[in-house]
Amino acid sequence: MAAAGEPLYPIVVLIDELKNEDIQLRLNSIRRLSTIARALGEERTRKELIPFMIENNDDDDEVLLAMAEAVGNLIPYVGGVEHASVLLAPLEGLCSVEESSVREKAVASLCQIGSQMRESDLVEFFVPLVKRLAVGEWFTARVSSCGLFHIAYPSAPENIKNELRTIYGQLCQDDMPMVRRAAATNLGKFAATVEPSHLKTNIMSMFGDLTQDDQDSVRLLAVEGCVSIGKLLGPQDCASQILPDIINFSQDKSWRVRYMVANQLYDLCEAVGQEATRTELVPAFVRLLRDNEAEVRIAAAGKVTKFCAIVNPEISIQHILPCVKELSNDSSQHVRSALASVIMGMAPVLGKDGTIDQLLPIFLSLLKDEFPDVRLNIISKLDQVNQVIGIDLLSQSLLPAIVELAEDKHWRVRLAIIEYIPLLASQLGVQFFDDKLGALCMQWLKDKVYSIREAAANNVKRLAEEFGPEWAMHHIIPQVLEMINDPHYLYRMTILSAISLVAPVLGSEITCSKLLPVIVTAAKDRVPNIKFTVAKVLQSLISVVDHSVVENTIRPCLVELTNDPDVDVRFFANQALRAIDQVMMST
Template sequence: MADDSLTPIAILIDQLKNEDTQIRLNAVRRISAIAKALGPERTRRELIHFLTDSVDDEDEVLLALADELGGFVEYVGGPEHAASLLPPLESLAASVEETTVREKAVESLNKIAEVIPAETFKDTFVLLVKRLASGDWFTSKTSAAGLFAVAYRRSGDDQKKELRRPPSHPSSSLFFQLAKDETPMVRRAAATHFGALIKQMDKAQIKDEVLPIFSPGLANDEQDSVRLLVVNICSAIAPSFTYEENVQHVLPVALACAGDKSWRVRYMVADRFCELAKALGPEITKNNLLPAFSKLLKDNEPEVRTAAAFKVQGFASLIPVDLIIKSVLPGVRELVHDPSQHVRAALASNIMGLAPIFQKDKTIEYLIDIFLALLKDEFPDVRLNIIAKLDAISSVGIDLLAQSLLPAIVDLAEDRQWRVRLAIIEYIPLLGSQLGIQFFDEKLSNLCLTWLGDSVFAIREAAALNVKKLAEVFGTEWAKNNIIPKVLSLYTHPNYLYRMTTLFSIGQLAPVVGADVTISVMLPLVLHMVKDPVPNIRFNAAKTLHNLVPLLDGTVVQGQIKPALNQLFEDTDRDVKHYASLALQAC
């Protein structure tokens, strides 16, 4: 008689041999259910053994397998048996050429390493790392680089020393061998994970073990794909060193990267500049890194200038304002008119953040003209990015916004790009709350009405929501006297889009202004629009009445709203009838 308990394994084997990739992928995604059916012991003895021999498949299937095994500890019997999961993951990490599969295998191995008991860690996980690091293929070695940090952190002092300088190779560690491997991919992997390993070492170990690998090794690598990662290593080493040690060991490497012949390396410096400056400290930043940053702002490559432009605000927060004005601002002014629109857009995304740093007087003197130039840029994304940061200017005084920037903002309210108009709409309530009721009524009120009749639906929809937010900012009385009459006056407009927007606005305003204003001012208008000749207006009137039902008392609902809905339910238009039916159910 056949043993039914063999069925899960038999099914899995059959599915993993299927020619259809999706079937094999689905099978891998169900191995946790198979493991539950088998139990921990048979999962370790049969399933894991089978999976170890099943690492010859398409990358998509292997990626799923690597992912599943990372959360498999509970199915093999818990942490005390977690090491049983290492063999299949080691095979994936060592032999698969696809990078994403190996990276997922390394990720899962690191997760499992955290729960392996200390007494077995050396003889399981550490040995695995050593095997991978000593492998013949680059795939094995690149995976080993990603495992060293966890192996080192969880090892005892003796084992750590052996990882740094094994007895068989007293002159260098296995990691050092990876960092000087003849294959660029291996050196790159070592450089990528070097920072995580450095964080597990003390200062003496960094000086004795890391610096020989770092410089002149990786820092002078012939491959720019390796050298660009040296910037992160600089940031990892610097916090452990004194000012003098950083000047001697780290700063020369950082400056060499900032002036590297490869734009990719310079790009990485610009992209990581704030982290590097924080790691090296304020004195080195002011004395040595500031000129390097100014040079990056003027780099020949637009990609480098873009990365540097993104860091203007962050770097400016690390140095005194007078140094920003003297050394950074000249480069910033050149970027305002940079031939690359992407550079200008990057600058616009954070230049407003300088206002709180400069404070009011210096903002007026040094920054306003930059803000205005970017607000008028021909490229829409530049205008959008500067608009998105308008709130930063409020910290230096609203009068500055009103006097200097508002005219440009008002111009953008009629911008030919609808996304720019939409961005302005979203900031109107904020501007209104800062400028006050009187200023808003004089300068911005008419804009809100203009947007309600915009040709773009997204603008009209945002404008209706904008009306609601303004009512929340300025109060019901202001809305009743100032905005509602103007909004409702659109219901007679010959263009049905204006009439439609009136209904949208009523739906937004009703919850804010309350039942009394809704019943006395807005409901009669909705009831009138039930008879509009355009079907779109009639079914939106039904939807608006539907929204008003929960806001009003039963007498009004039964006496005024329900009869109107009954009339709409008899409409010849199918959509009108449908929405009227839904609203009647709510009644």
């Protein structure tokens, strides 16, 4: 029924809107479908709206996509789950259209509706729909049907279950590769609903057909099936029935299939269990690490650490590390980058001795790689090595390379080093930081790249938080304040930004005695950018210093800036003054 006070929505208006030449108008109409259905009421929605949608499914793909999504949400507007079956017909038509995104959305909506339908309605309406689609003349219908079996199967009587398994087996052998791909993609979901007795017979027979398919696009989808079906079988059955297929896939003539094996390797190892991984999959993984195709080596390199965590350190050192050393000098920069993103994680796996003997030389090699992303990936994971070998050995082995990278010509590498410095400083201690890294932190404040200067200003704050106000007063503030007179105005702006960030850490006393006089002096700078930055910094100090300082020092400075010839300086000065007034009113 329509809501109280809401007029019945005339179906003729919807017809006019959906036949309008303006696609946007048609889209808006479809997107208001639930509103229209509520206005029509449950009975009129079932008897007028749904039949109209069945007859008018020949439209622009964008409109059909919106329709496929909207229909899936109409159960409350047709009278609840007892009438949900009326929504199947419009979606069935959409399951056969040419545009794949429309079909996928229609299948998703059918699954959404089917999961809510009563068991008797599933048998009476949903199962026949699946069977019709599965034997449809157009391959598009058969493709769509593959995604619906897992909804239809559990509620079906035994004789219909036998029929559904037979039909799915036929889809796995369909003449059209697109249908076989859909069958391979959805086999895992279907298998999860099938009884264990049929899993090892019917399902494994279908899976066998897909693994032997002459299309590599089907076989690579079967690789994903190895994981989902393997988890259903359990490690022992998986090792006997799935493992041979995995090994064959790792040597497949198509690099795309081998790539899929490398990409899914960790999940495959979990499915077959540790013992089978150590005895059978190590040689397969070594082949993938040494594959002729760079894409395969990239995928395999990214799984090195996870794979080594499954097998024991001895196997890793004997079989995997020789390949890792080769990959660290691979001709493809993307392979080296993939390796660098995970290799630091091998340190906890191999332990202290294995890391020192085997991994450190590889780390140093990758830290000197000509490709910036390789160096970045190593730098970002240094803490994983520190936890294993300790900071003393880490600083002796890797810190010289890190200091060299701090002056790297690629600004992203310098940025990565800056972001890592506070953590490194906390691990190294104050003395080591002052001796080796302190000068670098000051140097970054005058970098040519804005992002570096910005990160360096944040770095000053984080170091002050790490080592305390007293340390910052003696080691950071004098050097920072010295730079406020730099002839380049961009560097002077960076120093003002650093002061604004570090002031809350240092506290009111140091801010008033050391920082505020410098800021007030900078308010007389000849460059407008400096002056409006001063206004913003003074505004940030309102919450740091006492009210008396605000009134006696900050406010007069800002009032003077409100008379500046530059409009931006006047704007930020007035904004800061308003902020002062608000604070004073609230106290």
